[in-house]
Amino acid sequence: MRLFTSEAMREADAEAVRRGYPSLLLMEWAGMKAARVYRELFGKRPAVVLAGKGNNGGDGLVLARHLLLEGVEVRVHAAEGQTGDALLALQALLAHGVEVRPLEEASFRKGEVVVDALFGTGLKGPLSGVYADLVEQVNRIGLPVLALDLPSGLPYAPHVRATATVAFAAFKTLHFLHREACGRLFLAEIGLPKDLLAQVASQLEEGLPLLATPEALAPLLPPRPLTAHKGSVGRVGILGGYRGEGLRYAGAPVLAALGAYRMGAGLVHLVAPEGPLEPLEAVFHPVPSPTLPPLKVEALAVGMGGGPWGKAWALAALEARRPVVLDADALHLEVALAYREAGLPAVLTPHAGEAARLLGTGPEEVAQDPLGAARALAERTGLVVVLKGNPTVVAEGGRLSLNPTGHPALATGGTGDVLSGAIAALLAAGLPPFEAARLGVFLHGLAGDLLGEEKGVGLLAREVAEALPRARRLLEGGQAPWPFSRV
Numbered sequence: 001m002r003l004f005t006s007e008a009m010r011e012a013d014a015e016a017v018r019r020g021y022p023s024l025l026l027m028e029w030a031g032m033k034a035a036r037v038y039r040e041l042f043g044k045r046p047a048v049v050l051a052g053k054g055n056n057g058g059d060g061l062v063l064a065r066h067l068l069l070e071g072v073e074v075r076v077h078a079a080e081g082q083t084g085d086a087l088l089a090l091q092a093l094l095a096h097g098v099e100v101r102p103l104e105e106a107s108f109r110k111g112e113v114v115v116d117a118l119f120g121t122g123l124k125g126p127l128s129g130v131y132a133d134l135v136e137q138v139n140r141i142g143l144p145v146l147a148l149d150l151p152s153g154l155p156y157a158p159h160v161r162a163t164a165t166v167a168f169a170a171f172k173t174l175h176f177l178h179r180e181a182c183g184r185l186f187l188a189e190i191g192l193p194k195d196l197l198a199q200v201a202s203q204l205e206e207g208l209p210l211l212a213t214p215e216a217l218a219p220l221l222p223p224r225p226l227t228a229h230k231g232s233v234g235r236v237g238i239l240g241g242y243r244g245e246g247l248r249y250a251g252a253p254v255l256a257a258l259g260a261y262r263m264g265a266g267l268v269h270l271v272a273p274e275g276p277l278e279p280l281e282a283v284f285h286p287v288p289s290p291t292l293p294p295l296k297v298e299a300l301a302v303g304m305g306g307g308p309w310g311k312a313w314a315l316a317a318l319e320a321r322r323p324v325v326l327d328a329d330a331l332h333l334e335v336a337l338a339y340r341e342a343g344l345p346a347v348l349t350p351h352a353g354e355a356a357r358l359l360g361t362g363p364e365e366v367a368q369d370p371l372g373a374a375r376a377l378a379e380r381t382g383l384v385v386v387l388k389g390n391p392t393v394v395a396e397g398g399r400l401s402l403n404p405t406g407h408p409a410l411a412t413g414g415t416g417d418v419l420s421g422a423i424a425a426l427l428a429a430g431l432p433p434f435e436a437a438r439l440g441v442f443l444h445g446l447a448g449d450l451l452g453e454e455k456g457v458g459l460l461a462r463e464v465a466e467a468l469p470r471a472r473r474l475l476e477g478g479q480a481p482w483p484f485s486r487v
C-alpha cells in the first residue's frame with residue numbers, strides 16, 4: 001500500500017476534477033463516511049464540530065448534516081470565509097436551520113465529542129493565535145476527539161491529539177509518522193475513480209513510501225518444505241561481542257543468535273570471544289580477537305556488542321562474501337562503502353543516533369525527518385537501511401517502506417540484536433535485502449505488540465525472540481492484525 005503526501009493527494013484531487021468528476025461528491029462521501037465512523041465509535045453522543053474555512057472544514061460541515069439527520073445533537077463552530085465546495089457544504093447545513101457560530105466562541109460541554117475539521121492536507125505551517133489556542137484547549141479538555149483526514153496542526157506543534165482519525169481516500173505518510181496523535185485509524189474510500197490513485201502514484205517522480213502490510217509481506221515468508229533440513233533453510237554466522245579493557249559485551253551476539261533461530265535459521269554459527277555457551281543450539285567459534293574462521297553460512301550478522309572491535313569484525317566479514325546485516329559497532333561509513341565496493345548485499349540497522357553519526361548530522365534532525373534520513377543514508381551507501389524508531393523506516397535507493405508494527409515495550413536493551421539476527425536468517429533463506437529487512441522488522445514489531453499487550457512494559461529481548469514464531473504463524477495464517485479499519 002502506498003502512503004500519500006499532501007502534494008500527491010492534491011494531485012489526485014486535481015486529476016479527478018480534470019476527468020470531470022465533481023469534487024463536491026468527494027466531500028459528500030468524506031463527510032458521510034466520517035459520520036459513519038462517529039456513530040460506530042460514539043453512538044448518539046452529542047457532537048461539537050470545529051470547522052476551518054478550507055475543504056477539511058467542508059468535510060466537517062457535511063458530517064454535521066449527516067449526524068443531524070441521524071438524530072445526533074450537533075453544535076457547529078466554523079471559521080469565516082468558505083469558498084467553493086466548502087461554501088456549498090455550509091449552505092446545505094444552514095438550509096437545515098443549524099446555527100453556525102464563530103470559532104472564537106467555541107466552548108465544550110461534558111459528554112460531548114469534538115470533531116476536528118480545522119485543517120487537513122492544506123496546512124502550510126505551524127498553527128498560531130486563535131487556532132493554536134483552540135487546539136491546545138481541545139487537548140486539555142479531555143473529551144474524545146474524532147479528527148477528519150488528519151489531526152489538525154500535524155506535522156507541527158501544537159497539533160490535535162485525536163481518539164480516532166478517519167483518513168480520506170488514502171493514508172498519508174503523516175498518519176504513520178505520528179501514530180500517537182491519530183489514535184485509532186480508519187481509512188474511508190470516498191468514491192475516487194478506481195484506478196486514479198494508482199495512476200497518480202505511478203506518475204510521481206519521487207516514489208511514494210510503502211506501508212508494510214500483512215498482505216504484501218505474507219507472500220515473502222520463506223517456504224518450509226517437508227524435505228527441509230538444517231543445511232537447506234539458511235545458515236547464519238553471528239560475529240560480535242568484545243572482551244577487554246575491563247569491559248565485556250557477551251550477551252548481544254547470543255541474542256542475535258536467538259533472533260536468527262527464532263526466525264527459522266537452520267543453523268547458527270556464533271563467532272565471539274570466549275563466553276557462556278549459549279544458546280545450546282549454536283556452533284561456537286571462540287576467538288581471541290575479531291577474525292573470521294571458515295564458516296559454511298548463507299548470511300552473516302555483524303557488530304552486535306562489538307565495542308571497539310566492531311569495525312574490525314565488519315571488515316573481516318567481507319571475506320565471507322555473503323549478504324550481511326551490519327549493526328551497532330559495525331556501523332561506520334568506511335565499512336558501508338567497502339561492502340558497496342565489493343558488491344555485497346548489506347543491511348545497515350542504525351537507530352537515530354547511529355544514523356546521525358553516519359550522516360554527519362544530529363539525532364534531532366534524523367528524528368524530525370526519518371524518511372529523508374533513511375533515504376539519504378541508503379543513497380550515500382548504496383545499501384539497504386533499517387532506521388529503527390517509531391516508525392522504523394526501511395530504505396533502498398529511492399524505495400521507502402514504513403513499518404506499522406512495534407510497541408514501546410521494545411525500547412529495551414538487546415531487542416536490536418534480536419532484530420539483526422532475525423533479518424540475517426531471512427537473508428540466509430534467500431530473501432533479497434530490502435524484502436528481508438521489511439519482513440524482519442514487521443515480525444519483530446508484531447512480536448513486540450503481542451508481548452506488549454500481554455505483559456506491558458518490562459520485556460526482555462530474549463522474550464521478543466521467543467515470540468517471533470507466534471508472529472510468523474499469525475502472518476502465515478492471515479491473522480496478523482491490521483493496523484486500521486476500512487469504511
Ligand SMILES: NC(=O)C1=CN([C@@H]2O[C@H](COP(=O)(O)OP(=O)(O)OC[C@H]3O[C@@H](n4cnc5c(N)ncnc54)[C@H](OP(=O)(O)O)[C@@H]3O)[C@@H](O)[C@H]2O)[C@@H](O)CC1
Binds near residue numbers: 054123
Ligand atoms: N484530496 C481529496 O481528494 C479530497 C480532500 N478533501 C478534504 O480537503 C482537505 C484539504 O483541503 P484544503 O486543501 O482546502 O486544505 P485545508 O486542510 O482545509 O486547509 C486549508 C485552509 O487552511 C488555511 N491555512 C493553511 N495553513 C494555515 C496556517 N498555518 N494557519 C492558519 N491557516 C492556515 C488556508 O488558508 P489560506 O492559506 O488559503 O488563506 C486554507 O483556508 C483534506 O484534508 C480533506 O479533508 C475532501 O473534501 C475530499 C476530497
Ligand SMILES: [K+]
Binds near residue numbers: 116118147148151152
Ligand atoms: K482535521
